[in-house]
Amino acid sequence: MKLRVFASSVIVAGLLLSGCTTQPEATGSTPSAKVLTEPTAHVKGLIEKFKLENVDYAYVKAAIGNGTRDGAKALLIDARPNPKYLASTIPSSINIPDTQIDKFIGQLDKVAKDKEIIVFCGGWDCEKSPIVAGHLKSKGFMNVKLYQAGEPEWISKNYPEIGLPAVQALFKNNSAVFMDARPYAKYMAGTIPGAVYMSDEEIDKLKGRLPADKATPIVSFCEGYSCAKSHNLAKKLQEFGYQKISVYAGGYPEWKEAGQQTTAGGAKKVETAPAPKKDAFVEGIKLGEDEGTVDGEWYKALIVSDKIPANVAVIDVRTAGEFANGHIKGAINIEAGKMSATEFAAKLPKGKVVIMNCSAGGRSMEAFLKLKDAKVDVSKIFYFDANIKCDKSGKCDIKVNEPLG
Known part of the structure; x- marks a missing residue:
């Protein structure tokens, strides 16, 4: 669409x-004072x-x-x-x-x-x-x-949503503060140059980084059109009194795909022959390269073929409204963002391997880190890092995100 x-x-x-x-x-074509x-x-x-x-x-x-x-x-x-x-x-x-x-x-x-x-x-x-x-x-x-x-x-x-040309102009003219609302690991793996890390869930801890001038133009972005974190951040910035907030809904994926400059280059690594990696599994679940993830392409194939193992509990951590608009078949909706780690853990199914997802990977990653930081046993709790769009029949269009490395 x-x-x-x-x-x-x-x-x-x-x-x-x-x-x-x-x-x-x-x-209109004729200016009017009224x-x-x-x-x-x-x-x-x-x-x-x-x-x-x-x-x-x-x-x-x-x-x-x-x-x-x-x-x-x-x-x-x-x-x-x-x-x-x-x-x-x-x-x-x-x-x-x-x-x-x-x-x-x-x-x-x-x-x-x-x-x-x-x-x-x-x-x-x-x-x-x-x-x-x-x-x-x-x-x-x-x-x-x-x-x-x-x-x-x-x-x-209220705040507007802006497109890539507008963002390019603001970036070129250095006329706005860019704020990356994605989880810190994603921010560190690559972002728009000069962007400030400002997770919507950590803004109270990070508010010392906010501009002193409430009229400073701010552009919030995250993981693309399905990612709510940039909008959540914009609303919180409004509560703090900031007057010129915009959301770049295409976010980092669109910026990167358009060939724009990113911070992902870094220092060149010495080229060495990679050691062959042995696939890791937990109760038949193939693990991904990043901590807490399942292997994206492996799990996507199971979803598409409707062959998710019986020992897996699919947990959708988005809002009830988003869940109602379409989700992975068999998923259970538990909105992680509104709960403490203890409350969230208490609602997860027992005796199952839990695989969490959202719409762009950010909120499911945060849910995993929230549990881990609270010392919850996450040995059988994982997240699916992917952009996911499902219709109400359960048919899903899935693009697996690259490992953070």
């Missing part, structure tokens, strides 16, 4: 410098023509759930041009510009016709959202709504 379209960094940089990531943008609080006559006519319901900011805030595409309760669609979408959008949104509907609508090929969809654009006088919404209704989508106040109102009240 994700379509990556990278516009010119120059265009996006211009949008950033004009304040699009933190301030409501002027919309701040609109309702649709213009033209837009109202389109809303009535297509029989569209308009929802408010509070409704949209609830609809996006934890901010990820997997965690959102509704599908948000930004109807503005792609460069504007990449510069600043509402978290979890995908982009279907009103002038390029045929090019972008393929993202909805696997979306159920009764899925709740909320379309928005550049504000009360923007016709793009009702045009796209009307088109979706004509294609048989039955639960299409508008957030006509759109991106300008959202940005005035």
Whole structure:
């Protein structure tokens, strides 16, 4: 459902410098001193023509759930041009510009016709959202709504999600503090140069690293579009009073795949013939290279073929909402982030080998480390380090993460 379209960094940089990531943008072709609080006559006519319901900011805030595409309760669609979408959008949104509907609508090929969809654009006088919404209704989508106040109102009240061109511009101009919300081991294995380690679960301990100036632009990122940790960090930064927070939802995987500079190079190792490694197993479970992991490709093959051994308890540590949107067949949902190590350990099945997973590997790694640090016996507790997207039937698209080494 994700379509990556990278516009010119120059265009996006211009949008950033004009304040699009933190301030409501002027919309429409004719500037007006009046701040609109309702649709213009033209837009109202389109809303009535297509029989569209308009929802408010509070409704949209609830609809996006934890901010990820997997965690959102509704599908948000930004109807503005792609460069504007990449510069600043509402978290979890995908982009279907009103002038390029045929090019972008393929993202909805696997979306159920009764899925709740909320379309928005550049504000009360923007016709793009009702045009796209009307088109979706004509294609048989039955639960299409508008957030006509759109991106300008959202940005005035909450943090935006930004795309790769926007992040490249901020990085090039050294105009934001980058914060890596992934677990420390992943941060140390490679990150965006200059990024500060700031796990959402350790922010109280690490808050001394935060900028003194609450107006400092901050970009939070983690392990990609399925990773909630960057959004969790953004919300905590908001609680601390920071005013210019953005989430780079593509995160480190997208940055790395785009060939951008990372810290992963390090000093060159002396090339030596690697000693052959002997596979390690615990009760038939093949272990991975990193501490606490199962062998990713081995476990993926079992999931895909529906042959997970009977002695394995599959534990999904995500939120109940994320779990309900799709999970590995037979998984049990125990949200680790809200529990102490003792509470979490008490809920794990007894007499089984436990293999934990989340959506991108970060939260399951943290759950394992939480148990280990609390001196819980983890000899039969492991985690699956992978990006996982499952539908409600249990069919999963899985990309195994590289070992940290």
